Amino acid sequence: MITDRQLNIVPFVSVDHMMKLVLSIGVETFLTELAGYIEEDFRRWEVFDKTPRVASHSRDGVIELMPTSDGILYGFKYVNGHPKNMKEGLQTVTAFGMLADVASGYPRLISEMTILTALRTAATSAVAAKYLAPEGSTSMAIIGNGAQAEFQALAFKAILGVDRLQLYDIDAAATAKCMRNLKGLGFSIKSCASPQEAVQGVAIITTATADKQYSTILTDNMVGSGVHINAVGGDCPGKTELHRDILMRSEIFVEYPPQTRIEGEIQQLPGDHPVTELWQVISGKLPGRNHAGQITLFDSVGFATEDFSALRYVHDKLKGAGFSEDLDLLADPDEPRDLFGMLLRAQTKGLAQPVI
Numbered sequence: 001m002i003t004d005r006q007l008n009i010v011p012f013v014s015v016d017h018m019m020k021l022v023l024s025i026g027v028e029t030f031l032t033e034l035a036g037y038i039e040e041d042f043r044r045w046e047v048f049d050k051t052p053r054v055a056s057h058s059r060d061g062v063i064e065l066m067p068t069s070d071g072i073l074y075g076f077k078y079v080n081g082h083p084k085n086m087k088e089g090l091q092t093v094t095a096f097g098m099l100a101d102v103a104s105g106y107p108r109l110i111s112e113m114t115i116l117t118a119l120r121t122a123a124t125s126a127v128a129a130k131y132l133a134p135e136g137s138t139s140m141a142i143i144g145n146g147a148q149a150e151f152q153a154l155a156f157k158a159i160l161g162v163d164r165l166q167l168y169d170i171d172a173a174a175t176a177k178c179m180r181n182l183k184g185l186g187f188s189i190k191s192c193a194s195p196q197e198a199v200q201g202v203a204i205i206t207t208a209t210a211d212k213q214y215s216t217i218l219t220d221n222m223v224g225s226g227v228h229i230n231a232v233g234g235d236c237p238g239k240t241e242l243h244r245d246i247l248m249r250s251e252i253f254v255e256y257p258p259q260t261r262i263e264g265e266i267q268q269l270p271g272d273h274p275v276t277e278l279w280q281v282i283s284g285k286l287p288g289r290n291h292a293g294q295i296t297l298f299d300s301v302g303f304a305t306e307d308f309s310a311l312r313y314v315h316d317k318l319k320g321a322g323f324s325e326d327l328d329l330l331a332d333p334d335e336p337r338d339l340f341g342m343l344l345r346a347q348t349k350g351l352a353q354p355v356i
């Protein structure tokens with residue numbers, strides 16, 4: 001139940017407020033605390049309403065709605081994915097979302113989620129790696145050095161202690177940007193001339209490229225035994241990053257199989273290929289990595305509960321902190337049936353020109 005505020009006023013977290021909130025907490029602390037919320041929600045996976053996200057595909061991209069509920073709160077995210085945007089000076093991924101009270105249906109929070117998606121994706125990747133990556137992993141390749149890259153690096157540093165990075169992007173300017181942004185943040189970083197060089201000797205391989213087609217960012221010969229692959233960029237039908245042979249050698253972990261089978265790397269495999277659900281590993285029902293030589297693959301596509309966790313975290317952090325503004329979002333007359341009367345009274349109060 002909502003008791004602590006005027007019901008018609010909904011806190012709105014703008015991009016400006018989100019940046020101030022994240023910086024006031026500190027990026028690594030934010031990622032660590034957010035990872036805690038994500039883990040907590042994976043542990044209570046069974047209480048959530050779950051559905052593959054609702055996708056509207058077009059020639060150049062996809063627009064998706066991602067709803068879920070734990071029976072007390074309801075949340076959804078609007079998100080797009082348009083790989084061609086970057087060349088036009090636009091973001092590949094933008095998002096916003098909301099939380100609502102299930103008991104009344106009244107919204108509780110509306111928030112920007114472009115920055116929050118990058119944070120939650122990185123935090124989720126690091127949570128998965130905590131359970132799946134080789135013990136004591138401190139090195140990671142990042143292939144695709146765009147908007148997600150620095151967030152991935154910092155989440156893996158904060159949660160696993162990764163401090164050695166090998167970066168590769170087909171566009172050297174992206175790698176240079178990433179190196180510039182991560183300078184002085186506690187990494188030793190090597191810029192690599194090829195994906196082969198980037199994956200040389202690392203414990204974890206993150207792929208975060210954007211292309212609206214089947215790509216082969218990693219081929220089978222590039223992946224040695226015992227590594228953990230965090231495959232972030234393949235997240236749409238027809239959009240994958242790994243050669244099928246890598247999948248055949250890997251133990252595959254996914255968020256929600258009905259969505260991942262449509263969108264993830266495993267769309268390349270038969271519908272009954274065995275996969276393990278991440279929540280089962282996190283809640284101790286099934287093992288994660290079970291031997292040093294195993295290749296573990298987190299086939300990440302991004303699931304609604306992760307956005308729900310992120311909104312829940314931001315909502316908790318907002319309390320009294322001044323990082324939101326009030327939105328007059330809901331028409332909420334004192335007498336619930338007198339919606340029209342409220343409109344009439346606005347006219348007599350001079351809020352609007354008479355139109356009736």
Ligand SMILES: NC(=O)c1ccc[n+]([C@@H]2O[C@H](COP(=O)([O-])OP(=O)(O)OC[C@H]3O[C@@H](n4cnc5c(N)ncnc54)[C@H](O)[C@@H]3O)[C@@H](O)[C@H]2O)c1
Nearest residue numbers: 092121144146147148169170174208209210233300301302
């Ligand atoms: N799994 C998830 O939850 C999740 C969440 C957010 C974004 N994503 C996906 O992650 C990917 C990256 O997102 P972003 O916002 O960083 O995109 P971006 O456009 O900012 O960056 C993508 C980078 O990949 C590089 N690239 C493209 N093809 C490449 C190749 N063959 N080899 C090496 N580099 C290549 C581009 O030059 C660019 O720098 C997108 O595909 C996006 O849809 C997934």
